[in-house]
Amino acid sequence: MNVDKDTIRDRTTDTVFERGQKYRKEGRIQQVDRFDDLVTAAVRGSKLYDVTIEFGGRSLDTKCTCPYDGSGDCKHVVAVLLEIADGPPQDESERVEGVLDEVSADDLREFVRKALTDNPELREQFLAQFGDDHRSVEEYREEIAQLFEQHADPSVYDAIDFSRFFEIAEQYRDRDRYLAAATVYRAVFEEVDEKYKWVDGAYDHYAKTIQRAIDGYADCILATDPTPEEFDTYAGVLEARATTDLALNSEQFWRALDDLEERYNG
Incomplete structure (x- = not known):
């Protein structure tokens, strides 16, 4: 977990770096936790934002639920990175092991049974990892819709964290359950696209979320080696989003459809 001030400065603008320094000095960082190479923290800004930082060799993957849509890391991420540079938090994975x-x-x-009883999200991940069935597109979309409703004030200004859905999809893919994974990806891009009219900030986050879900969906569909009839059904999902009445992201879906057809026919 090697990161220094120069590296942090290079990952953002000078103005944001200075604001991140100020946030750290003001004691706005809360609940810093480390498990292996994953660090999570909460940083108090206009509200409490969740920061996730994952170290992987020389790479560094950062996420924040704030509405920042500028270049590089936001001030909340910068503040946490500076905290890590000053002294990495204790790795809780050693205690757990x-x-x-x-x-x-x-x-x-x-213990696992009680945890699964008390935590529906953990239960869903458990079933994705070890179970044989999966939830419907409509059920996943309802969950995502609830997230938008929770964040709407009246518009959605910050970046909603959809990582749980992508993690579930990846668990299905790891088990070669591609249609189950495609169901999750489809729910993400359909509902985020449907609720895009609610968004009034963090546009890049939502565009990337849609694209990531589309890419995952396409990969999973092709992995099933579909018949022409099956392929037409799966491709029709993308076409339906491209031709919705609002069609804010229609160009993105048309490009995805063209790419999917080219990969299938190639």
Whole structure:
């Protein structure tokens, strides 16, 4: 977890870097946690924003739920990176591994069962990893719609975190359950596109979310080696989004459809 001030400065603008320094000095960073190479934190701005930083070799992946739509990292991410540069937080994974080595199978099963009872999101990830069925597009879309409703004031200004849905899709893909993964991706791009008229900030975040979901959907559809009839059905999903009445992102969907057809016929 090697990051220094010069690296942080290079990842953003001078103005944002200075604001990040100020935020850190003002003690706005809360709830810093590290597990392996993943650091999460909450930073207090006009509201509390969630920051996620993942270290991978020489790469650095940062995310924040704030509406920042400028160049490079936002001030909340900068503040947390500066905190890490000053001294990485303790890695909780070591404690967890130590306990896992000691706990009995029965106690672990009881704990997991209770956690799954109390946490619907964790339960869904568990079923995606180990179960045989999956939820419908409509069910996933309803969850995403609820996120928009929770963030609307009356418009949505900040970047809603959809990472949970992408993680579920990846779990399905890891098990070669491509249609289940495609269901999740489809729900994301359909509902985000549907709610795009609510968005009044963090436009780049939502455009990238749609594109990431489209790309995942296309990859999964092609991985199933569909018949021409099946392919027409799957491709029709993209065409339907491209021809909606509002059609704010129609060009993005038309490009995706052209690319999908080219890959299928190539």
